[in-house]
Amino acid sequence: MTTSFLKSAYISCISVLFLLISCKEGAKTAEAKLQSIDTVFESYYDFKKSANPIEATKAGFNSYNDTIANYISDNYQELLKQKYRSFLVELEAYDESMMSKEQWLSLRVMKWDCSIKLQGLENELVTMASPIYDLPSFELMPLLQIQSLHLYVAQLGSGASVQPFKTIEDYDNWLKRLQDYMTFLDTCIEKMEEGIAQKVVLPKTIVLKMIPQLQEFINAPIAKHLFMAPIRNFPENFSDSDRTEIELAYIEFLSQQLIPKYKELDSFLKEAYLPVARQTSGLSNLPNGKETYDYLIKLHTTTTMTADAIHELGKSEVQRILGEMEAVKNEIGFKGDLKAFFNHVRQRKDQMPFSKPEEVIANFNAIQKRMEPKLNEFFDIRPKAGFEVRRTEAFREASASAEYVPGSKDATRAGTFYIPIPIIKTYNKFADEALFLHEAIPGHHFQLSLQQENTKLPEFLHPESMGVFVEGWALYAESLGKELGLYEDPLQYFGMLSMEMHRAIRLVVDTGIHAKGWTREEAIQYSLENEAESKEGIIAEIERYMATPGQALSYKIGQLKIRELRTRAEYALGERFDIKEFHNQVLNSGSLALVLLEEKIDAWITSQSQQ
Structure with missing residues (x-):
C-alpha cells in the first residue's frame, strides 16, 4: 500500500511537472505566434504579388515584370481558392491578445480580403484576380x-x-x-x-x-x-x-x-x-x-446594404443635392429652371476656353498652386512621391474617365493624374477644381501614396485595395475645397456639387440597371435630367456601370461614412477636435472596410475624450 501510494504520488508529481512544462511551452508558443504574425503578413503579400504580377510591377517589384497571370484559367482560379482557404485557416490560430492593436487591425483586413475574394472565386460569374485596380473580372x-x-x-x-x-x-x-x-x-x-x-x-x-x-x-x-x-x-x-x-x-x-x-x-x-x-x-x-x-455590392461597399436600400439612398441624395444646386443657380442669377441651367453650364463658352491640351494640364497645375498654402492647416503628413498631370492616351481616351495611377513605393516614379481630352474645343472646366481634389491632392495622390509609403503597415496593405475606402476618401476630399481656398467661383462650387451629384446618381442607376431592370436608355435619361454632364460623357459613364457592376457604388457610400465619422468626432470632442489628427487616423492604417474604419475612429474619439 505504501509502494502504491508512493507510485501514485510520483505520478502526480510527474503530471504537475509536465503541466508546468506545457504551460511554459504554451507561453513560448503564444509568444512565437505574436512574433510570427508579421511573417504571415509577409507570406500573404508574397502570394498577392505572384497572383497579380502587374500590381507587383506597379508597386516597384521588378522580379515580376516578365509575367502576366492568366487569371481566368480554371487551374489558376483553383490555386487561388486553395491559397485563400489556407490563409483563413492559419488566421484562426490568432487572437487579439497575441498582438498589438495595429497588428490586430491588419489581421482583420487580411481576413476580410481573403474571405471576400474567396466568395468571388466561388461565384459562377466572377473571378477574383484581375490585374486592373484589384477589381473582379467576369470569367x-x-x-x-x-x-x-x-x-x-x-x-x-x-x-x-x-x-x-x-x-x-x-x-x-x-x-x-x-x-x-x-x-x-x-x-x-x-x-x-x-x-x-x-x-x-x-x-x-x-x-x-x-x-x-x-x-x-x-x-x-x-x-x-x-x-x-x-x-x-x-x-x-x-x-x-x-x-x-x-x-x-x-x-x-x-x-x-x-x-x-x-x-x-x-x-x-x-x-x-x-x-x-x-x-x-x-x-x-x-x-x-x-x-x-448582391456579392458585388458587398465587395464594393464592404456593407450588407441591399440594392433597394442603396437605390433609395441615392434618390434621397439626388434630391438633397438638387436643392443645393438650386441655391447656386439663384446666386449666379440664372432665371430658368435647373434643367435649363444644366444646359447653360454645358454650353457656356467661357467654360470651354482651351485650344490646346497643354492648356488643360496647365489649368490643373494652377489649381494645385492656389490650394498649396492652405494644405498645412489640414494635413501634417505629405507623400514623398512626386506628382504630375498627363493627358490620357489616345487609344482609350474616348471611353476613359479621369484617373490616378500611384507612383512607385520608393517615390522614384511620380504619381500620375490622367485626364481625357478627346475634343479640346468642347472641354468644359467648370468642375476642374473638384476633379483635382479627387484624383490628385488631397484625394488619391495623398491617400494612395501615404498608404504605400507607410513602413509601419504590412506590405500587403500598401497597394490600392478597397475601393469604398479609396474612392470614399477621394470624394470626401472634394468637399474640402472651400476650406482649402477653392470654390470661390460659384461655377466651380457648382462643379463640385455636380461631381457629388454624379456619384449620388450612380447609386440610383447602378442599382437600377443591375437590380431593377433599367435599360441603358433609362439610365442615360435619369442622368441627363439630374446633372450637367455632357450627353457623350453620360453615355460613357452608363456603359462603364454596365461593364463593372457595383464598383460605382463605392464612392458615395465611402464618402458618406467618412463625413459621418468626422461630424461625430467634431461633436464629441468639441474644441479638442484636431482636423489634422482626424485625417491622420483615417489615412494611417491603409484601406479599411467601413466597419473597421468606424471602429477605429470611435476608439480614437474615446481616447481623445479621456485625455
Whole structure:
C-alpha cells in the first residue's frame, strides 16, 4: 500500500511537472505566434504579388515584370481558392491578445480580403484576380471597353506607364510578359465561346465600343505602333548593336504574333460574338445575376446594404443635392429652371476656353498652386512621391474617365493624374477644381501614396485595395475645397456639387440597371435630367456601370461614412477636435472596410475624450 501510494504520488508529481512544462511551452508558443504574425503578413503579400504580377510591377517589384497571370484559367482560379482557404485557416490560430492593436487591425483586413475574394472565386460569374485596380473580372466576359486587361497592357506597352524600359533586361522582360499575354487572349476567346454556349455574353453596346479600340493596334504601321514607343525612346546608354537587336525582336513579335492575335480577336468579336451579344443591360438578366450583384455590392461597399436600400439612398441624395444646386443657380442669377441651367453650364463658352491640351494640364497645375498654402492647416503628413498631370492616351481616351495611377513605393516614379481630352474645343472646366481634389491632392495622390509609403503597415496593405475606402476618401476630399481656398467661383462650387451629384446618381442607376431592370436608355435619361454632364460623357459613364457592376457604388457610400465619422468626432470632442489628427487616423492604417474604419475612429474619439 505504501509502494502504491508512493507510485501514485510520483505520478502526480510527474503530471504537475509536465503541466508546468506545457504551460511554459504554451507561453513560448503564444509568444512565437505574436512574433510570427508579421511573417504571415509577409507570406500573404508574397502570394498577392505572384497572383497579380502587374500590381507587383506597379508597386516597384521588378522580379515580376516578365509575367502576366492568366487569371481566368480554371487551374489558376483553383490555386487561388486553395491559397485563400489556407490563409483563413492559419488566421484562426490568432487572437487579439497575441498582438498589438495595429497588428490586430491588419489581421482583420487580411481576413476580410481573403474571405471576400474567396466568395468571388466561388461565384459562377466572377473571378477574383484581375490585374486592373484589384477589381473582379467576369470569367465568361473577360474583356470590356474599360478597365480591361487588353487596354491596360497597351498602356504598359506604350512605355509611359508602370512597366519600366530602362535596361536591356527591361526590354526583354516586356517581350516575355507579352508571351503570357498571348496565352491570356487565347483563354479569353475560349471563355467567351463558353459564354456564348451558356448565354452569358456582354451587352451589344459594350461590344460595339470594344471593336474600334482594337483598330489602332491592328492598323497602325509598325514604325508608329503604340507598342513600338519604347523602341522610339531608347535610353541613351544603349549601344547601336543592342538597339538594333531589340528593335528587330519587337518588330518580329508585333508582326508575327501580337497583330495577328488582335486580328483574330477582332474577327471573333465581329463574326461570332457581336451577333449573339445581348440587348439587355444589367446582371439581373444573366444566370445567377441577382446573386452575383448582391456579392458585388458587398465587395464594393464592404456593407450588407441591399440594392433597394442603396437605390433609395441615392434618390434621397439626388434630391438633397438638387436643392443645393438650386441655391447656386439663384446666386449666379440664372432665371430658368435647373434643367435649363444644366444646359447653360454645358454650353457656356467661357467654360470651354482651351485650344490646346497643354492648356488643360496647365489649368490643373494652377489649381494645385492656389490650394498649396492652405494644405498645412489640414494635413501634417505629405507623400514623398512626386506628382504630375498627363493627358490620357489616345487609344482609350474616348471611353476613359479621369484617373490616378500611384507612383512607385520608393517615390522614384511620380504619381500620375490622367485626364481625357478627346475634343479640346468642347472641354468644359467648370468642375476642374473638384476633379483635382479627387484624383490628385488631397484625394488619391495623398491617400494612395501615404498608404504605400507607410513602413509601419504590412506590405500587403500598401497597394490600392478597397475601393469604398479609396474612392470614399477621394470624394470626401472634394468637399474640402472651400476650406482649402477653392470654390470661390460659384461655377466651380457648382462643379463640385455636380461631381457629388454624379456619384449620388450612380447609386440610383447602378442599382437600377443591375437590380431593377433599367435599360441603358433609362439610365442615360435619369442622368441627363439630374446633372450637367455632357450627353457623350453620360453615355460613357452608363456603359462603364454596365461593364463593372457595383464598383460605382463605392464612392458615395465611402464618402458618406467618412463625413459621418468626422461630424461625430467634431461633436464629441468639441474644441479638442484636431482636423489634422482626424485625417491622420483615417489615412494611417491603409484601406479599411467601413466597419473597421468606424471602429477605429470611435476608439480614437474615446481616447481623445479621456485625455
